Amino acid sequence: MLVFTIRRLIQAIPILFGASLLTFWLMSIPADPVTVEFAGRNPRPPQGTIDAEMHRFRLDESFWAQYWDWIKGIFHGNWGPALDKNANIFHDMMRHFGVTTRLIVLALIVAIVLAVLTGVMSAIKQYSVRDYTFTFLGFVFLSMPTFWIAQLLKTIAVNFNTSTGTHFFGTLGAYSIPQPDGFWNRIVDYAGHLVLPTISLALITYAGLSRFQRASMLEVMNSDYVRLARAKGISQRRVLTRHMLRTALIPMTTATALTIAVFFGGTIITETVFNWNGMGVYTIDAISSHDKYIVLATLMLTGFIVIIGNLVADILYAVLDPRIRYA
């Protein structure tokens, strides 16, 4: 297992390098950050200023030299220059990362609970009205564009707020500005802002997981050991909790690890709709202002999380299912 883990981590290195090299190249296609920065300035800044900025972004070097400088920089904890001269990319990124994490954790928990509940309830009464209803609902959520459902929730919440004259649902940002006084009020404020993005993220995520849970539950229900357990006269509830769920939840752990990985790249739209200043917004802003090194830094972080997520999924699978062995 240890060998497997190490080998997988080593395999990940060329992938991250390859992806960063490709991104480095792709980011240099549209425009360089300095040209964009000075494009609208009138009068044109002196040549010296432009040259200094070009130098700061290493644009006076060749492509390969730039890339090599960037790699060397990472090992010295320097993630490269940003358009904002005082910015520390790593520090900023981790701050945005924290915001996104806050958004993801709760959404993930809600999604998993919903998925397990509906998946299991569907499976134990396969082809019942309940099963069809859950399946249909799941497919509907699976087919919804994220921003569409997010906007719908937001509109409903705004109407709710205006009709009750309260500000319970925060629809903009992670907290109110200015923040309310008092510890308790702040907690309520945070929670109110968390409700809508959490619901919209959870709804679009649970559907896929629920189908997955249903399939794995059906497989377990048809297995011989469950039939044996029933034949021994064990109560339905006990067969379900002690025998079936234990096995049927194994694929779910794997799916969860993969979902976490997907989440860190996939909350951009939720963040945009609800004005959360998370990783997604940080990335898309950097992309539109051609702030190359920020994009690269976020790529490395999300890429790393995807790889770790995949690895954890595989390891969990082997730990929970003793039939699987990695050499």
Add this chain to the structure above:
Amino acid sequence: MPKTQTTKVPTTAPAQRGGGTVEREFTVAERKQWQLILRRFTRHRMAMVSIIVLVLLILIAYVGPHFWKYSATEITPDHAFRSAPNLAHPFGTDDAGHDYMARVFRGTQQSLKIAAIVALLSTTIGAPYGAISGLIGGKVDAIMMRLCDLLLVLPLLVVAAALASSHSGDTVLIVALVLGLLGWPVNARQVRGVVLGLREQEFVEAARAMGAGTWRIVFRHLLPNATGTILVQATLDIAGAILGEAALSFLGLGVQAPDTSLGLLINQARTSVDTLPWLFYLPGVVIILIALTINFIGDGLRDAFDPRQTRQRR
């Protein structure tokens, strides 16, 4: 999902129908593999309903504009700006005075076009790639799969931004290319997974013993046996492309005006969602309808090709 018909086992059919004399009292009509699959598929009620709805949607999107009194680009002659849905304009009008139904027709066409190109690209690149990788195995497989991993890590938005800025012109085609070129590794992985199971079977060995080369084995033996997986994945590609286009256009990195798509229509209606909500929600409903029907068709195909998940008393 197929209906529960525990009383009737699918393979025992009534005596031969139509011409020919019945030789025995009880007989099992011979059915080809694809007939069985088709039978199982047609029993999937939601999939059948979905096919009808989807075909209707496609027909309306492509034929509808020819019969509709307004075009997507013309300002309506009755100078109706921002009017809510009414009899003259079932989908209302936008703030420039276009008839919104005509816009949605056009947007649906373009979104469907993107979905079709993405599914076609992903399947034609991904399926043979995955099959070859799985069949050859070893170092070649490892390298081919790492290339897939690399493409899966690559951020979609960066690729979209780079391509959109360097190629002006048909943005619909560019969005389709971006989604297709980043999407095929998923198909490759799926097909590879199936091929890893198939390649150990006797028919591959037999084909090889008779002198079949890698290409022949891949295209004549492995891919036909992976049809189910390939088709199901293609439906997922279509649904994913519809939603992916919408997401890209929503972020401003997708289809650009003057061309239009369902995602762009929603993006343009974003700022006025509180005052002109129909502009925002109606294209979304069309997106949901397309993705929903495609997902159900995919579900039906999965059940039809892989009946193991159907619970039967053994």
